Amino acid sequence: MESETTPPAAARPLDRWYEAAGVRSGVRRRFHEETEQGRVFFPAALVPYLAHEGLRGLPPERVRELTIRHLYQFLLSTAHLETRVVNSGAERIANGRAGVDLPFADRIDAYKVYCDEGYHSLYSLDLADQIAAVTRVPVPDWDYGGFVARLAEAGRALLPGEPVLAQLLQVVVFETLITAVLNELPNDTTVVTAVRDVTRDHARDEGQHHRFFSAFFHRLWAGLDTSLRARVAHALPPMVHACLTWDTAPVRSSLLLAGVAEPTADAVLRDCYGAAAVQRVHDMGRATVHMCESAGVLDVPGAREAFASHGLVREGA
Incomplete structure (x- = not known):
């Protein structure tokens, strides 16, 4: 029997999942044309290339159409990366195959x-x-296979001999x-209502996932020996960078579909997804x-410098 002074168990991020998770309590979001009210499919400020001088004559x-396809990029990347990257790690943790000593409740979570x-993948594809x-702008056949393959290759290169650990770290980063x-x-x-609603639904769940994977990382890190900690500390900055490196193939495809000439499309990609993306990496990371x-x-020798060299922390911070 608990004494009166026994503190309550700490709340877990997914304690109210059965009541609050979108898949449990959400509704199907229905799209209705609202552009006659001046609403857009995606905010211009969040489309990195829309203000590029090469597109001024479009x-x-x-x-x-470019903004609609940019929305498709977001929705399709969600559908592919959530199932092909994140769920590959979630399944390992759930089935006790992560190599980490976890409470059973973590596996349930x-x-x-x-x-x-x-x-999230289902309703993203459904909304697209x-x-x-309604718009008659087809959903392109973008499968993000190149990005997934590059991510896997980055994991192998950064942590050779540790495929499971690399996979789990990539999921934590995402x-x-x-x-x-x-x-x-x-x-x-x-922005049109259905897009805002689906994004809000997604963000609500992801807030809980963030807390879950952050706690998981702390357990994972605590179980690493000193030599492996050093390898992981130096592998994480380029791993974050790899996760944040845009898959520009869909962007190029969208520009060409809009009638943009290939040299102009390539210039847009260089200008908008090259050095200009450094601030984005810092902010998102x-x-x-x-x-x-x-x-x-970052207390591991050389780790802070490695994070700084990838734009994740400021020099001397």
Whole structure:
């Protein structure tokens, strides 16, 4: 019997999953044409290339198609990466194949994450299909296979001989990054309602996933020996960078579909996804870096310098 002074068990991120998770309590978001009210499919400020000088002569209908396909990029990348990257790690944790000593409750929570990610993929593809049916802008056949393959290759190169650890670290990175889309789009009233609602639903679940994977990382890190900690500390910055490196193939494809000449499309990619993306890496990686700092990763000799060299922390910070 617990004494009156026994503190209550700490709340877990997914304690209210059965009541609060989107897959348990959400509704199907329906798209209704609202552009006559001046609403857009994606905020221009969150489309990195829309203001590029090479696109200034595009007719308004082509610009509209670009924003719709940029929305498709977000929705399709969600559908592919949640199932092919995040759920591969969630399944390992759920089935006790992660090589980490975890409470059984953590394995249950990993299954909750697995269910969430499948649902996010479902409603992302569903919304894309609804928008295509109304706008007559087809959903391109983008499968993100190149990005997934490059991510796997980066894991093998950065942590040779540790495929499971590399996979788990990539999942932790993905689930602790903070994207401007999830953070800003739900409150942007210039965007069509269904897009805002789906993004808000997604962001609500991902907030809980962030907490789950941050706690998982602390357990994972605590179980590593000194030599492996050193390898992981130096592998994490390029791993974060790899996760944040845009797959530009869909962008190029979208530009060409809009009638942009190939040399111009290539110039847009160089200008918008090259050195200009450094600030984006720093901003999106802040929460991941904070997690690493709190676990002691940046205390490993040379780790802070490695994070700085990849634009994740400021020199001397």
